[in-house]
Amino acid sequence: AQTVTQSQPEMSVQEAETVTLSCTYDTSESDYYLFWYKQPPSRQMILVIRQEAYKQQNATENRFSVNFQKAAKSFSLKISDSQLGDAAMYFCAYRSAVGNQFYFGTGTSLTVIP
Amino acid sequence: EAGVTQSPTHLIKTRGQQATLRCSPISGHTSVYWYQQALGLGLQFLLWYDEGEERNRGNFPPRFSGRQFPNYSSELNVNALELEDSALYLCASISSGTTYEQYFGPGTRLTVT
Numbered sequence: 001a002q003t004v005t006q007s008q009p010e011m012s013v014q015e016a017e018t019v020t021l022s023c024t025y026d027t028s029e030s031d032y033y034l035f036w037y038k039q040p041p042s043r044q045m046i047l048v049i050r051q052e053a054y055k056q057q058n059a060t061e062n063r064f065s066v067n068f069q070k071a072a073k074s075f076s077l078k079i080s081d082s083q084l085g086d087a088a089m090y091f092c093a094y095r096s097a098v099g100n101q102f103y104f105g106t107g108t109s110l111t112v113i114p
Numbered sequence: 115e116a117g118v119t120q121s122p123t124h125l126i127k128t129r130g131q132q133a134t135l136r137c138s139p140i141s142g143h144t145s146v147y148w149y150q151q152a153l154g155l156g157l158q159f160l161l162w163y164d165e166g167e168e169r170n171r172g173n174f175p176p177r178f179s180g181r182q183f184p185n186y187s188s189e190l191n192v193n194a195l196e197l198e199d200s201a202l203y204l205c206a207s208i209s210s211g212t213t214y215e216q217y218f219g220p221g222t223r224l225t226v227t
Contacts, residue, residue, distance in 0.1 A: 006156075035215050044221075046218070095215075102159070104156055107157075
């Protein structure tokens with residue numbers, strides 16, 4: 001089974017600064033999908049960004065971007081110009097291109113310091 | 115378009131009782147996933163239903179069960195509740211055949227006393 005590892009249980013960043021959250025995964029598949037989800041204190045989980053493994057270009061969504069290193073099986077999330085509303089638990093997730101099974105990391109709790 | 119809905123928002127039960135949690139997926143979504151999120155822990159996969167069938171289950175005892183109805187809504191049942199079952203239970207749905215992300219509901223907070 002695939003595994004997803006988030007080695008940083010907690011991170012903090014000053015408002016307006018940049019922070020990078022790490023995620024690594026283990027798989028023998030060549031095609032798959034990767035996601036970052038955000039779970040604010042109000043608990044509704046929402047998608048931040050997604051990346052298809054067959055795409056070499058790193059995904060970007062406004063202030064959020066990823067550094068996808070397929071050979072290294074690494075998928076980090078960079079948050080630029082951090083805002084107070086970015087404070088949340090962030091989960092990295094993997095989905096095989098075959099079937100609909102999803103695998104989640106244990107999460108990184110991000111604190112934004114005013 | 116309505117998102118994934120879950121009911122109830124909060125549920126308080128006594129040890130040994132049964133709990134029933136409900137989930138309605140986004141219209142058109144045929145797959146429903148259940149996750150347990152205990153305090154301080156990540157998402158633990160519980161069950162996955164697609165087109166009315168159970169496709170996979172996580173490493174949980176048989177007292178965790180569920181079903182998916184013809185309208186694709188789903189129910190999670192937890193029998194013989196134990197104190198450690200206290201957690202946030204999240205439901206998520208996707209549209210079968212897509213390659214994209216899950217959409218999550220707000221969760222049901224189950225407290226076992």
